[in-house]
Amino acid sequence: MATTTPISPLAPAGFPELPAVDGVEFASGEAAVKYEGRKDVCLITLATGSSVAGTFTKSATRSANVLDCQRKLGGASDAGAAFFINSGNSNAFTGRAGEGSVKAISEAIANATGLPEDRIFTSSTGVIGERLPHEKITAKVADLAGSLDADGIEGAAQAIMTTDTFAKGATATVEIDGKPVKIAGIAKGSGMIAPDMATMLVYVFTDAKVSQPLLQEILSDLTDVTFNCITVDSDTSTSDTLLLGATGASGAEVTSKDGAFSDALKSVMLELAHLVVKDGEGATKFVEIQVTGAANDADAKTHGLAIANSPLVKTAVAGEDANWGRVVMAIGKSGAAADRDLLSIRFGDIVVAEKGWVAESYAEEQGAAYMKQDHLEIGVDLGLGDGKSTVWTCDLTHGYISINADYRS
Amino acid sequence: MATTTPISPLAPAGFPELPAVDGVEFASGEAAVKYEGRKDVCLITLATGSSVAGTFTKSATRSANVLDCQRKLGGASDAGAAFFINSGNSNAFTGRAGEGSVKAISEAIANATGLPEDRIFTSSTGVIGERLPHEKITAKVADLAGSLDADGIEGAAQAIMTTDTFAKGATATVEIDGKPVKIAGIAKGSGMIAPDMATMLVYVFTDAKVSQPLLQEILSDLTDVTFNCITVDSDTSTSDTLLLGATGASGAEVTSKDGAFSDALKSVMLELAHLVVKDGEGATKFVEIQVTGAANDADAKTHGLAIANSPLVKTAVAGEDANWGRVVMAIGKSGAAADRDLLSIRFGDIVVAEKGWVAESYAEEQGAAYMKQDHLEIGVDLGLGDGKSTVWTCDLTHGYISINADYRS
Numbered sequence: 010m011a012t013t014t015p016i017s018p019l020a021p022a023g024f025p026e027l028p029a030v031d032g033v034e035f036a037s038g039e040a041a042v043k044y045e046g047r048k049d050v051c052l053i054t055l056a057t058g059s060s061v062a063g064t065f066t067k068s069a070t071r072s073a074n075v076l077d078c079q080r081k082l083g084g085a086s087d088a089g090a091a092f093f094i095n096s097g098n099s100n101a102f103t104g105r106a107g108e109g110s111v112k113a114i115s116e117a118i119a120n121a122t123g124l125p126e127d128r129i130f131t132s133s134t135g136v137i138g139e140r141l142p143h144e145k146i147t148a149k150v151a152d153l154a155g156s157l158d159a160d161g162i163e164g165a166a167q168a169i170m171t172t173d174t175f176a177k178g179a180t181a182t183v184e185i186d187g188k189p190v191k192i193a194g195i196a197k198g199s200g201m202i203a204p205d206m207a208t209m210l211v212y213v214f215t216d217a218k219v220s221q222p223l224l225q226e227i228l229s230d231l232t233d234v235t236f237n238c239i240t241v242d243s244d245t246s247t248s249d250t251l252l253l254g255a256t257g258a259s260g261a262e263v264t265s266k267d268g269a270f271s272d273a274l275k276s277v278m279l280e281l282a283h284l285v286v287k288d289g290e291g292a293t294k295f296v297e298i299q300v301t302g303a304a305n306d307a308d309a310k311t312h313g314l315a316i317a318n319s320p321l322v323k324t325a326v327a328g329e330d331a332n333w334g335r336v337v338m339a340i341g342k343s344g345a346a347a348d349r350d351l352l353s354i355r356f357g358d359i360v361v362a363e364k365g366w367v368a369e370s371y372a373e374e375q376g377a378a379y380m381k382q383d384h385l386e387i388g389v390d391l392g393l394g395d396g397k398s399t400v401w402t403c404d405l406t407h408g409y410i411s412i413n414a415d416y417r418s
Numbered sequence: 419m420a421t422t423t424p425i426s427p428l429a430p431a432g433f434p435e436l437p438a439v440d441g442v443e444f445a446s447g448e449a450a451v452k453y454e455g456r457k458d459v460c461l462i463t464l465a466t467g468s469s470v471a472g473t474f475t476k477s478a479t480r481s482a483n484v485l486d487c488q489r490k491l492g493g494a495s496d497a498g499a500a501f502f503i504n505s506g507n508s509n510a511f512t513g514r515a516g517e518g519s520v521k522a523i524s525e526a527i528a529n530a531t532g533l534p535e536d537r538i539f540t541s542s543t544g545v546i547g548e549r550l551p552h553e554k555i556t557a558k559v560a561d562l563a564g565s566l567d568a569d570g571i572e573g574a575a576q577a578i579m580t581t582d583t584f585a586k587g588a589t590a591t592v593e594i595d596g597k598p599v600k601i602a603g604i605a606k607g608s609g610m611i612a613p614d615m616a617t618m619l620v621y622v623f624t625d626a627k628v629s630q631p632l633l634q635e636i637l638s639d640l641t642d643v644t645f646n647c648i649t650v651d652s653d654t655s656t657s658d659t660l661l662l663g664a665t666g667a668s669g670a671e672v673t674s675k676d677g678a679f680s681d682a683l684k685s686v687m688l689e690l691a692h693l694v695v696k697d698g699e700g701a702t703k704f705v706e707i708q709v710t711g712a713a714n715d716a717d718a719k720t721h722g723l724a725i726a727n728s729p730l731v732k733t734a735v736a737g738e739d740a741n742w743g744r745v746v747m748a749i750g751k752s753g754a755a756a757d758r759d760l761l762s763i764r765f766g767d768i769v770v771a772e773k774g775w776v777a778e779s780y781a782e783e784q785g786a787a788y789m790k791q792d793h794l795e796i797g798v799d800l801g802l803g804d805g806k807s808t809v810w811t812c813d814l815t816h817g818y819i820s821i822n823a824d825y826r827s
Contacts, residue, residue, distance in 0.1 A: 070750030070758045102746050102758065104775035137743040138776050247750050320729070320814075321822060328823035334546040337511050341479030341656050349479045349511065366513035367547050405729075407819050413730060414737035414815065 014412060019287035019295050019383060019403075020175040027162050027180045027193040031216040032056035032256025035161030036153040037168040040145045043097030043135055048168035050146055052153040053092040053212065054122060055254040060086045061130065062225040064232040066249035072137075073100055073107030075248060077115070078130045086221055090128040091118055092212055092252055094169045096197075099208060100133035100141040101247040110143040117147040121154035132250045134171055134197065134208040166195040169210055172412070173197050173288050179280035183273035185261035190217045190270065194277050198285040208246040211236065211281055217270055218257030227266050227274065228253045235278040238310070238400040240317045241289040286401050291408025294326050296401065299388045303396030308345035312389065313400035315343030323405035326385065331376025333361040336387060351392030356385070423821060428696035428704050428792060428812075429584040436571050436589045436602040440625040441465035441665025444570030445562040446577040449554045452506030452544055457577035459555060461562040462501040462621065463531060464663040469495045470539065471634040473641040475658035481509055481546075482516030484657060486524075487539045495630055499537040500527055501621055501661055503578045505606075508617060509542035509550040510656040519552040526556040530563035541659045543580055543606065543617040575604040578619055581821070582606050582697050588689035592682035594670035599626045599679065603686050607694040617655040620645065620690055626679055627666030636675045636683065637662045644687040647719070647809040649726045650698040695810050700817025703735050705810065708797045712805030717754035721798065722809035724752030732814035735794065740785025742770040745796060760801030765794070 037051040055061070063082050065075050093114060100107045115129040133141060166176040177196040182189055198209030219227070228251070236251060253274075255263075263270040287295055298316050303309035316322055319339040325332035333354045340347050350365035359375050360368045379385070446460040464470070472491050474484050502523060509516045524538040542550060575585040586605045591598055607618035628636070637660070645660060662683075664672075672679040696704055707725050712718035725731055728748040734741035742763045749756050759774035766788050769777045788794070 066750075068747070068750030069752075069754075069756040070746050070761070102743060102771070102774060102776075104759065104773060106775070137746070138771065247747055320818070324819055324822035327819070330823075334511060337479050337546070338477070338656055341475075341477030343478075345478075347478040350513065352479070362511070362547065364513060365511060366515070367511075404823075405819065406823065407816055409729070410733055410736070410814065410816050410819055413733035414739075414813075 014172055014174055016174045017288050018293055024163055024166065024176050025178050025180060027178050028182070028191050029159040030191045030193050030214040030256065031258030032059060033214045033254065034157035034159050035165045036156045036158065037161060037164035038149055038153055040095065040149045042095050042142060042145055048164060049096045050149055050153065051094050051165040051168040052118065052150070052157070053165060054157055055090045056256050056258060057089045058087060059090050059254050059256045060219055060221040060224045061090050062221065062228040062253045063130070064229055064251045066246055068247045070102065070247050072133065072248045073103065073111050074131045074133050075250060077111045078250060081127050081130060083221060084127055088125050088128050090130065090254060091122055091124050092130050092254070093118055094132045094210060095146055096169055096171050097135040098133060098139060098141045099135050099137045099248050101137040103138065103140055106140050110141040113143045114146055117150040121150045130252055132210050132248065134169065134210055134248055137247065162193060162195060169195065169197040171197065171208070175288060177281060177284040177288070179277045179284070181273040181277050183269045185217065185263065185270060188259050188261035190215060190259045190261045192273055192277050194281050196281040196285055198288065208248040209236070209285055211251040213253045213274070213277060215255050215274070216257065216259035217255050218260065218262040219255040223263065223266060224253060224255050227271050230266065231271065231275050231278050235275065235282045238398065239282045239286050240314060240400065240402050241286065283401060286403050289403035290412045291406040292403030293406055294383055294385055294404040296326055296385045296387060296403060298400050298402065299386060300391070301397045302390040302392045302394065304346045304394045305396040306398055307396070309396040309398035310400065311345040312340050312343050312347070312391070313398045315339045316387065316389070317400050317402035320405055323402065326380070327404035327406045329377065329380040331356050331361060331380050336389065337362070340389065346393060347391055348393065353390045353392065355388040356380070423581055423583055425583045426697050427702055433572055433575065433585050434587050434589060436587050437591070437600050438568040439600045439602050439623040439665065440667030441468060442623045442663065443566035443568050444574045445565045445567065446570060446573035447558055447562055449504065449558045451504050451551060451554055457573060458505045459558055459562065460503050460574040460577040461527065461559070461566070462574060463566055464499045465665050465667060466498040467496060468499050468663050468665045469628055469630040469633045470499050471630065471637040471662045473638055473660045475655055477656045479511065479656050481542065481657045482512065482520050483509055483540045483542050484659060486520045487659060490536050490539060492630060493536050497534050497537050499539065499663060500531055500533050501539050501663070502527055503541045503543070503619060504555055505578055505580050506544040507542060507548060507550045508544050508546045508657050510546040512547065512549055515549050519550040522552045523555055526559040530559045539661055541619050541657065543578065543619055543657055546656065571602060571604060578604065578606040580606065580617070584697060586690060586693040586697070588686045588693070590682040590686045592678045594626065594672065594679060597668050597670035599624060599668045599670045601682055601686050603690050605690040605694055607697065617657040618645070618694055620660040622662045622683070622686060624664045624683070625666065625668035626664050627669065627671040628664040632672065632675060633662060633664050636680050639675065640680065640684050640687050644684060644691045647807065648691045648695050649723060649809065649811050650695065692810060695812050698812035699821045700815040701812030702815055703792055703794055703813040705735055705794045705796060705812060707809050707811065708795060709800070710806045711799040711801045711803065713755045713803045714805040715807055716805070718805040718807035719809065720754040721749050721752045721756070721800070722807045724748045725796065725798070726809050726811035729814055732811065735789070736813035736815045738786065738789040740765050740770060740789050745798065746771070749798065755802060756800055757802065762799045762801065764797040765789070
């Protein structure tokens with residue numbers, strides 16, 4: 010599958026230079042979980058004293074790994090921690106056997122690293138409903154533990170890919186109390202591994218010192234305005250996982266959820282979220298939807314996601330059609346408050362509709378010319394209040410159908 | 419647009435024989451609202467004493483016609499009524515001008531028929547955001563009123579089409595108190611008229627005698643289990659309208675919402691709903707999703723629609739892939755109660771997953787063979803309670819993308 014899909018036209022020029030984050034080491038390798046000849050496992054260790062926070066899929070049918078991570082979060086941080094990820098098999102909908110696989114992998118990593126088992130956080134992504142061949146993985150754990158490297162993050166970004174068309178990374182640095190603090194993250198998502206659903210996995214590291222409760226609070230707040238504001242096709246994986254590790258090795262302590270650290274972390278999370286959208290299946294356009302003037306922020310997000318998830322809006326974008334009528338339709342169906350006669354809509358800076366009708370100043374040629382760009386903004390003002398939200402999506406193209414319908418495993 | 423789309427492979431052999439319903443007359447004609455050389459207007463009159471009930475889109479940005487119909491419903495029925503429909507322009511998001519167009523058309527029909535203006539129910543379907551050229555329509559009203567015909571229902575079914583690939587009709591007869599009662603209905607939907615959203619319009623007629631409040635109660639209940647259980651792409655039109663007229667001309671009175679009349683009406687509504695799905699844009703498969711064992715009926719419908727609206731499920735069906743993993747995913751994301759380890763899933767009679775894992779008896783070849791049919795059943799049992807619901811949808815194919823993205827108006 011992965012090998013047949015060309016690199017997304019929205020991909021950046023290459024993988025970014027990511028700094029080593031003090032206290033974090035990476036190892037990646039080949040375990041042939043499903044495919045031969047590609048990296049499909051990675052081990053990431055975090056030094057003693059690291060805090061770990063996480064956010065996860067809300068799916069009622071989430072995978073054994075997700076349930077295990079949720080159980081382990083919030084534990085004592087003095088022992089350090091490890092993240093382990095395999096691609097090729099999601100260990101989802103594998104019944105009780107799936108829990109056994111998580112246990113077996115966690116034990117193997119605990120043995121190889123000396124970390125307590127309840128500090129081993131695992132993720133799996135790939136085919137669902139097939140037993141995870143965890144023996145292939147546990148056989149490689151000692152090798153991985155022996156090859157940990159502070160500069161190994163790019164290899165980890167490659168190992169977690171499924172049908173992603175490019176590896177995804179982002180970084181930021183920020184000064185706290187005169188000390189430089191690094192943040193670096195990797196993500197995978199919106200590629201598919203046949204025959205199953207896309208899974209988004211994200212791992213972010215920092216050498217800031219942050220207590221676990223504060224780290225979790227920051228992460229949860231920022232997830233709501235970054236990863237929870239992107240959508241490719243409205244479908245939710247059973248395995249979505251975002252883990253954030255803070256080693257404290259910089260000596261700089263974060264004591265408030267508002268400030269330079271959160272701003273920098275948000276920039277990294279947002280960049281990774283945008284990269285996931287830019288690798289959306291079949292995507293040829295990146296679309297930012299800015300909703301303002303809603304009754305409240307929640308309504309704004311509801312409207313934004315209704316627009317972003319509408320197949321008719323997404324196919325119009327694919328067809329480079331400035332079809333504001335479909336935007337009106339999506340607002341109307343979202344369930345959040347709207348008044349036709351107060352609504353205004355713009356594409357980029359071009360006002361296309363206002364006061365319940367097409368704008369007098371608008372000419373179809375303007376919209377048609379604007380839609381040829383590969384980064385688009387759709388602005389909606391409800392005219393009702395101060396609620397606002399920004400969400401990001403991609404278009405819906407023949408490529409999406411081809412990836413998900415034409416090729417079978 | 420309409421002319422370039424081949425007839426749906428799921429279309430029936432032809433338009434059915436529909437009986438004349440006493441007290442109902444039809445006229446259709448060409449007003450060139452948008453396109454020349456095709457029927458695009460129809461007038462339907464209902465005799466004195468007819469009750470009219472309706473259900474409508476819940477869109478917050480619904481059209482001027484829908485708002486007007488909602489205002490007029492429930493009025494005195496002794497004067498008879500008329501339905502008027504035009505295709506080519508939906509009169510949606512046309513601001514105050516849209517209200518003026520509805521008023522102008524209603525007045526013209528009142529003048530031509532002698533009916534009070536508040537008994538004229540109008541619908542418009544087609545391009546949105548463009549002023550309805552209602553002068554073209556009002557100029558034709560006298561002709562229409564002069565050519566009313568009890569046998570004209572097929573012409574009406576043709577006039578309301580936009581990019582529908584076939585005209586849709588259904589009928590049933592039922593005996594009440596020894597008297598034969600006829601029910602006949604027409605529908606349009608799931609075709610698009612570029613550059614706008616699909617609209618579903620449905621008109622059903624009967625010569626039963628039913629009080630307006632009871633007719634409305636029956637219609638609302640049956641809409642929930644028929645038209646509100648179908649989905650093509652999860653998008654909701656600003657114009658969806660279902661009107662039901664009961665002339666009473668048979669002399670047979672319906673006095674209870676349960677009974678033979680409701681059963682027969684349900685069969686007509688369900689058949690029309692299925693025809694709309696079978697004309698879904700790009701559809702090649704008709705899919706019935708049967709959810710049982712949910713905590714309650716509402717949860718069952720939530721799960722059913724989550725499966726029916728999932729792009730990943732719909733592309734799998736298009737690819738003839740018995741991808742039960744995507745069904746699990748859709749159940750997980752729906753928000754309604756589910757327990758992975760109690761879930762079972764079948765495709766037709768083939769049990770593919772049970773107790774949180776692939777069924778031991780299941781072989782991929784069975785599923786692959788089943789998926790080649792063009793009428794499919796996906797069964798889901800949640801194992802939680804007695805809640806159940808059945809919903810209907812179609813697959814998501816390259817045809818959908820082509821209709822909505824490739825061709826521009």
